[in-house]
Amino acid sequence: MEPVVTHWADNRAIKGNGTSEAVWQNSGLLSSLPEVDPAILVPPGARAVIVAPHPDDEILGTGGLLAQLSDLGRKVLIIAVTDGTAxxxxxxxxxxxxxxxxxxxxxxxxxxxxxxxxxxxVRLHLPDGGGETFESQLTEALKAHLEPGDIVFGTWRFDGHPDHESVGRAVTTVAGALDLPCVEVPVWTWHWATPEDSRVPWSRARRIVLDTATLARKIHAIQAFRSQIEADRSTGRTPILPDHVLERLTRPYEVVLI
Known part of the structure; x- marks a missing residue:
């Protein structure tokens, strides 16, 4: 989940601290979203395929869901697009x-x-930061790895990070061509968007509720990404995933677009 400063015509910029979690919670919007049951989202016999732009996106966006799917005995395939070297x-x-x-x-x-x-x-080893450059390669790889009965998860096509958006476009394109259900996952959206933001398709948004034990498992899993949550002593840079970013990604629910 590498942060990059991007500037778009509609101001989906990843810079500064972004929209605080207090703003999100005070709005009441997220807590009012309809719930979706993981057992229905990924029904018996189906396989969940999580397409992650960078190592950690699968946990940050869907770590709680992954834990619940494991408890349900569902099969999971994680497709790691890049190795996160940038x-x-x-x-x-x-x-x-x-x-x-x-x-x-x-x-x-x-x-x-x-x-x-x-x-x-599956690790594809595509170039971190490649964005549109690796999109065609990712599209072909997805065609090779997806199977009938898969439920495909990818970062949202308008998430604000070029790699995330390329993954989202490739996932929705291939899933559509193969007639597979596709679920989009906002990750950087919580940084640049606001509760009143009409660019976010709130009508498609659903909450996956995490009980206390599941949320604790997710938080413990995030702590495995030491390269991302610790400051860089050689450059003096703050962590890639500082507390204000993690706060938005460790709610007692995860939001997906279906």
Missing amino acids: SHPDSAEWPAARLAATRPQETRDALQRLHMKHVAM
Whole structure:
């Protein structure tokens, strides 16, 4: 989930601290969204396919859902698009080679902390930050890995990060062509959007409620991503995932667009 400063015609910019969690909670919007049951979202016999732009997006966006699907005995495939090697530019502590080795291991540790069963992983090793450059390659890879009966999850097509948006476009395109259900996951949306933002398709938004134990598993899993939650001593940069970002992604529910 590398943050990048982007400027769009409609001002979906990822910069500063973004919209605070207090603003989101005080609005009452999210708590009023309809709930969706994971057992219905991914019915018996179906496989959940989570397409993650960077190592950690699968946990940040759907970690609670993954834990619930594991408890239900559902099969899960995680498709890791990149290895997240661009998260620390010009860092002596976290050069690209170290990130390439570390970040996938962080994902494995996180999945163990979620107590995941019946989970498989495919790594595509596409260029982090590649955005539209890797979109056609990702599209072809998805065609090779998706199967009848899959429920496909990808980051939202308008999430604000180029990699997230390319993943969203590829996922929706291929799922549509194969007539597979597609679920979009907002991740950076909570940073640039506001509760009154008409650009977000709120009519499609649903809450996946996490009980206390499931939320605790998700938070424990996020803590596996040390490269992202600790400051970079070599550059003096703050964590990639500071507290104000994690606060928006560790609610007692996850929001998806269906």
